[in-house]
Amino acid sequence: MQQDSGRRTNRERTETTRSALIDAARRLFVEKSYAETGTPEIVAAAGVTRGALYHHFADKQALLRAVIEAESEAVASDIQASAPRTLPPREALVEGGTAFLAAMATPGRTRLLLLDGPAVLGRTAMDEIDARHGNRTLREGLAAAMRAGAIRKLPLDALTSQLGAMFDRAALAIEAGDDPQRHVDVITAVVDGLRPA
Known part of the structure; x- marks a missing residue:
């Protein structure tokens, strides 16, 4: 019988990070506009690294x-x-x-x-x-x-x-x-x- 280790799978971590980036970007794009929002603000709001952003999205436009x-x-x-x-x-x-x-x-x-x-x-x-x-x-x-x-x-x-x-x-x-x-x-x-x- 397999036990739940309480650890998230890679897929779950990926989805969580991607969702956090999309949610943070949406919030900032609405508050400040796309043009006035920088990627450092997005990663800070999402609580992830800049590397995580570029792992999931090629650039701010892709986000x-x-x-x-x-x-x-x-x-x-x-x-x-x-x-x-x-x-x-x-x-x-x-x-x-x-x-x-x-x-x-x-x-x-x-x-x-x-x-x-x-x-x-x-x-x-x-x-x-x-x-x-x-x-x-x-x-x-x-x-x-x-x-x-x-x-x-x-x-x-x-x-x-x-x-x-x-x-x-x-x-x-x-x-x-x-x-x-x-x-x-x-x-x-x-x-x-x-x-x-």
Whole structure:
């Protein structure tokens, strides 16, 4: 019988260190901005060595990418929880859009995903990340709605891209103090406007 030695495995230590770096970087990037945060601050906040940082990430930009990936995954998870496949397609699109706006209200998220991420990583890298997460959920919802006849058949990639941009602009407006309900109302009207004639 194997006994628990109380020691962590290499994999557990690796994950703990990686998570500490991502959490510390996120906190500092939100508090100070990506540009104003130095790697010495990140390793100090994470309680790890500089060598540990560079063992896990090639540079500060790679660490930002990991932060962006984690934030994007959290947004997609919130959308999926709010818009399960059991909802009718129209309601799933509205609930998914509303969930996106709520998820983006997490402090610092709009700055990370819509400002710092594109500025540092570039639009192509951000589109790749979004295609795995938030835009993936939107694309799947639109495709399901088209298959069900709940919305008109339109070019799926173009529709996903344009609606995704609309949601991003709404998140920025809400971050700046606009009333979220106004944007939920617009999401609902746009989804209803996609119904077949």
